[in-house]
Amino acid sequence: MHNTSILLPSNRAKLRNLTSLSLRNLSLEPNGRQRRKTIVDDDAVPQTLKSPAKMVALREGRNMRLEHSRSSGDLRTVGEEENAAGSPTKNRAVKERPKIGRMRRRSTLEWNNATPQRRQERLERVTEERMMDVFYSLHVGGIEEPIYISETVERTMNPTFRHIDFSSCGPGIMRLERVVVRVWVRSVKMGAPWRQLLELDVDLLGGLQWVGKSLDTLTHPLQNPNTLLFHMTDGIYTLPPPITPPQPQRPVNRSTPSARPHTLATSPFDALLRLAKLDDSIQDALTTRNKLASDLENLLQSNREALEDRDRVAEAEDRLKTIEFAKVVVGKQVEKGRKQVEEKRGSLDARRRLMREDVEWRAKEKSEMEDTIRPEIPALKEEKEVHKKAIRAQRRRICEDVQKIYPLTPIPKKSLAFTIRDLHLPNSEDLDSEAPETVAAALGYTAHALLLLSHYLHSPLPYSVEALRGSTTTISDTISKLSKTTASGTEVRTYPLYSKGVPRFRFEYAVFLLNKDIQLLLESCFGVRVLDVRQTLPNLKYLLYMATAGEGELPARKAGGVRGLMYPGRSASDASNSSARSGLLWPKEAANGKVVGNKGAVESLRKNITGVGKKG
Template sequence: MASLSAATSASQQLPSRRDQPWLLPSNRKLRNLVSLSLRNLSLDTRHSGRTRGKTIDDDAVPQTLKSPAKIVAQREFRALEHSRSSEDLKSLSSPKEDEEFSTTEKVQRNGTPPRPQMRRMRRRSTLEWANATPQRRQEKLERVTEERLMDVFFTLHVHGLEEPIYISETVKKAMNPTFRHIDLSACSPGVTRVDRVIVRVWVKKAMAESQWKLLLELETALHRLQYLGKGFDQLTTPLPQNAVILHLTDGIYTTFKNFIPMPPTKGAPAARANNSRVLPTSSFDALLRLSKLDDSIQDALAIRNRIASELEDIFEANRAALTEQDQVSEAQDRLKTIEYAQKTVEKQLEKARKQAAEKRESLIVRRNLMRSDLSTREETSQQMHRSAAEVSQSKDDRGIKQRANTAQRRRVCEDVQTIYPIQPIAGQSLAFTIRNLHLPNSDDLEAESADTVAAALGHVAHVLLLLSFYLDHPLPYPVTVRGSTSLISDPISLLKSTSKITTAPEDPKQRRYPLFSRGVPRFRFEYAVFLLNKDVQLLLESGFGVRVLDLRHTLPNLKYLLYVATAGEGELPARKAGGVRGLSSAMGSRRGSERSDGSSTLVESVGAGEGKAAVESLMRNMGGWGRKGSALR
């Protein structure tokens, strides 16, 4: 009661400094509560009786602060300091005064320095950590802040209900939190009309993984709250730790135990009204009209209640009829629902019958197809069994014919190798002769005479022509065999005409390149040798899958081609009686036929002679190839 009377007396002195509240104390209900704020949160609820001041140590003793030795030590330590006070100053002596003072010190014999005389004063720091580094100051400020910051929320309770009627949001890392507006729309009027409420504040350390704990529980009556003003900007009263501020519709309030009255400031006198004009109040006619309006409202309310009671009586009197009418309506609705369900089921049944009929027809068609397919499969299986032996015999015959064909090709290539022997030259690397004619590699064709090189290239062209025929592999660059004046064609490359504007067709002779160097441009001869080497390379790579290391080695690559073509298992077969029909037909001449110019034609000898006789006959028909400078037309 003493605190209540003290707070009441203090509140009587403050209305002149603040606006008056709009709500009467008896009209303050829970529905008028708008929001809630907390100020000066602290987990340490102990109250200290003494005011905050400086620490009690040796520096606090007055004699220590004013001793000559202390002053001399402070004067010698001149560091960068922060001035915080204008009352506590220390002297700043000049060099001349310091010299006089040192002379006085020498005169003293008792060992005690004299008191300093009146000199110019300077500010000194009153901070304990004024000379600390900025990093240390920042760390200290962060520690102080972390100790005071907390995560906080509150709950509202009323008597008679176990569960809270409102739970606020959680405010993170705050010391003076202000919460959002309170929404009590879900509460009944019986709750919003109460004038007593219990506020429970729950907190948790912001920087620690701790549990929520109850900081304070405040049960207050709204009619006993102390009005502080319209907002915090009008608040001039210091608040204690863990002060609870209630925001009502007309301002902010607090409890008596959180309110500490302050005497009015001398420099801020209370504002007085300068307007002395008396304002008029309501007239008698206005009050009479309000009274009549109130009577009319009361009459309307009475009529409304009477009509409501009469309607209730009529309803009770006719309840049975109304119930029967409702039952009839429900029965009609049920009957309509049943009829609709019946029609729906009939439609579904008809649709199901149609689907069943379609599925029966589909099954009949499938059974017929399965029977026909089964009979077809049986016939096919029987045919396969009957022809299995024939297929096996055909495979065996095909394999035998392939092996015989391969063996005949080996024999023919062996004959070609015998006709055109390619022999190495002793003492030279990758140097070969064909029919005793030395053909250098493509990069050293000038090492031999032009006639020898032309004759050797004619032999190589003829060997390639024969191999492409026997191996059934056409040459990409066809050759025209004329002995030492053989030619090779290039039907693939794109040729650039010397004339930019021409309508004449391309001359086929431009695509023929000579395999001899006498009387022709050098570049056409070199290009012809290059095309001949490409033919050898393509025969090796496409026909046998062998990679050519150096394209310029003409005879070594041709020797390797013949070596690969004659390689195989088993002995070479004998020549068949009647000759090889493909060979004689490909050469376009009968055995022993000759052209009108007397030149011989290459044919395969016919008869039952051995391989050696065939080779000798072929060499006789090719007479003159071994002589230097001879030509085959």
């Protein structure tokens, strides 16, 4: 077989290239099937006496003489028998079997008349006798334990094992060219203990024969028993068949006319003499070659020191050139680095100078601004405090209005139980105590009131109310990880404040977000800590209480006051008079639009806060 391996034998013949093993034609008899006792008589054939054909043959042959049974090699046709007896050659045709007369006995094998069921049982029994459990182990020289033990393939005659795992082996083992393979088998039917079937010392370099790229490309079947296949990285190999000794030739019978004496031709004497002379010349040439090699070796040994000195000089010169070249390169790099350092120093000096000039200019500008604004700072601080008080008073008044719109009334004889606009909203742990419609409407009122308070207190809700639709209000979660991010952006999760027709957990989570809004408003605006976030209306009542708390009476609601609503044709004096009549807080302006003073506005604010002009 022609070897088409893509690797050289020196590269392939390593243990690391062995990937797997296969075994074909598994047999406990390595040299083939051993013949058992020969059936020398027809009576010893199984079921012979029970055969009807046998009984007929015995009846017909009672008066016939007893003849020895013939083997298959002695059976000849009728024509051959007549020819041997001296009959004419032309009568060699085989006679037909007589229709009536003595019947010949048919075969007595039990397979002929057996039923298909019996044939199947016999086939399964024969196959089960040959089925065995198989595994193998790999061994190398110098190591007592095996370097690899394969898995056990059960009930098989042609096992194919898994890939070999050499992860636990070092490079010293993976580079070996010899390996010992031991195959262990166990009979399935008898349940006998494991026994060693094969032990092969395999030379991976020269002891394998290439079979093909894979088992599918085999052109001839593997007929030898216990054929071991080695799966390498470039194909499949097997052990070559053993060399059989030549068969002795049969002695030729000289008495037969076919054996004719003949002579064999040989070489003449001159050719033999030339061959002898040529052999002498070859021997002389080999002697001369050996002598020249010895002389050259002695010459090299005598001049070894001079040769080594010459090699060292060449190496030193080469190293000196390398050092000089490295010196030139490093010099260039040092010069380039020096220039970069100088440039960076100049850049840093320029930056320091600009920073110093900027600091001086800013300090000068700050001092000039302080000199200009310092006289007005007390008046601005006083105006700021007045504005703060005015804003706080207006917020207090607005929160009072919200409390009137959405009154929170406590339920008698119940602790921490309130109604909003006569609708009872239980706490979060007891939402099922009221009807779903009542709870949804109360939650809608609560969300609306909370949204108004967030606007007036200038504190946005972290969980904003998306849609104010009474009993179908929804709230969104924009900051938690529950928000879903899509290709178009972040999709906000919206949760309903009603329980009808929606999953229960979404409704409960919406109520939780509403309670968290109330808690965050209390903590961010008033610094109040909430004890129980589940108490919705009690916490909202506390928030309104903190928003409406304050000293003094509530200020009056202002009418107008938006400059954009003034008519374009009105003069500055009309605008100031209108502002005075309506209680606006705008400063007086001159005809050119410049502010001429804020003292009147501050006084107006102070009077408004103290209740001057209040109407309820």
